[in-house]
Amino acid sequence: MLSALLLSALLLPLFLTGCGGGFAPVSSRDGYGPPPPGYYRIRRGDTLSEIARRQRVSMQRLADWNGLAPPYPIYAGRLLRVKPPQAGAPPRSGASKVAGAGTAGQKAASTPxxxxxxxxxxxxxxxxxxxxxxxxxxxxxxxxxxxxxxxxxxxxxxxxxxxxxxxxxxxxxxxxxxxxxxxxxxxxxxxxxxxxxxxxxxxxxxxxxxxxxxxxxxxxxxxxxxxxxxxxxxxxxxxxxxxxxxxxxx
The missing domain is CATH 2.70.70.10 (Glucose Permease (Domain IIA))
Known part of the structure; x- marks a missing residue:
């Protein structure tokens, strides 16, 4: 259920993660330089809810634009779309992936x-x-x-x-x-x-x-x-x- 879309983590530096920021706190990752228009480079200590407040957008919109599921884990150094899809350019080649849950976590969640x-x-x-x-x-x-x-x-x-x-x-x-x-x-x-x-x-x-x-x-x-x-x-x-x-x- 925290797997149905949550809003403002999860999740928050990680549920979530994984709330939650969303619900989840930020894990440390290397940065890749300036973000392209319409994107934000996640910093260590950021949470999805805090980014949403600074960008004056709802946390649910950020989660939807970035394909995040509860508890909304985000990672330092990754790109987060902060404008509607049509308003921002796609990440440049070589840029880090948009914040999201790892495939390992998704596989674990699907284990019967x-x-x-x-x-x-x-x-x-x-x-x-x-x-x-x-x-x-x-x-x-x-x-x-x-x-x-x-x-x-x-x-x-x-x-x-x-x-x-x-x-x-x-x-x-x-x-x-x-x-x-x-x-x-x-x-x-x-x-x-x-x-x-x-x-x-x-x-x-x-x-x-x-x-x-x-x-x-x-x-x-x-x-x-x-x-x-x-x-x-x-x-x-x-x-x-x-x-x-x-x-x-x-």
Whole structure:
């Protein structure tokens, strides 16, 4: 689902990445000289949402013009189209590719789910202490390669506090990303993001540091009118099964 188009990460220096800037933070890459008209050369530390604000354009438009999918990973040194396609010249020969998710990540995202995940199986390797964002039954599970199931959906009454699943920095707080309603994206490390969608109310702002378990939002309703939280974890911009990181007990 953070695979349906998000907006302002994901994703943000990376989900996303991979929110998010978008949702995702910028990875370091070498530059290639001045950008052609209509393009911006991504700098280290840039996020898609910040670039969108500076260029006075919506983050969703930037994502659409550049073929970015949540959590919108961008890379320092690459070109990002910042004007409508007809308004800017194509990149010159030898210029770096327009920012986008790597093919390796796309292949990983399309790997089919073949077995029931083991709760917390990948938590130790992530180096992050994860916890459930709230208590409640999982009404829909993760399915690799399915953009409508890029996370899990946890049922809870509207207004239930949503806690950060780990310490981190808020890289997106808003409702501009299509398909997520009011959304919070938290960056936990250079590789990991978590996302919290369909909130009734957002309690933190972009750039704010949050602690594990700190309330970041309140549960709202999905488009079908059911009260629930859409929760995702992304590694290197690719959606992964949250149940492999969350502990068995809540």
């Amino acid at each position: 789910l073949t077995a029931r995940p083991v709760s917390g199986a990948d938590a130790a390797s992530s180096g992050i202490r994860w916890q459930w964002p709230l208590s409640g039954p999982v009404k829909q599970g993760f399915r690799a390669g399915d953009r409508t199931r890029s996370g899990i959906r946890i049922a809870a009454p509207a207004g239930t506090p949503v806690g950060a699943s780990a310490d981190g920095t808020v890289v997106y707080s808003g409702s501009g990303l299509k398909g997520y309603g009011n959304l919070i994206i938290v960056r936990h490390s250079d590789r990991y993001l978590s996302a919290y969608g369909y909130n009734r109310r957002l309690l933190v702002r972009e750039g704010e540091r949050v602690k594990r378990g700190q309330s970041v939002a309140e549960v709202g309703e999905a488009p079908n009118g059911i009260s629930l939280l859409h929760f995702e974890i992304r590694k290197d911009g690719v959606a992964v099964d949250p149940l492999r990181f969350l502990p068995a007990s809540r």
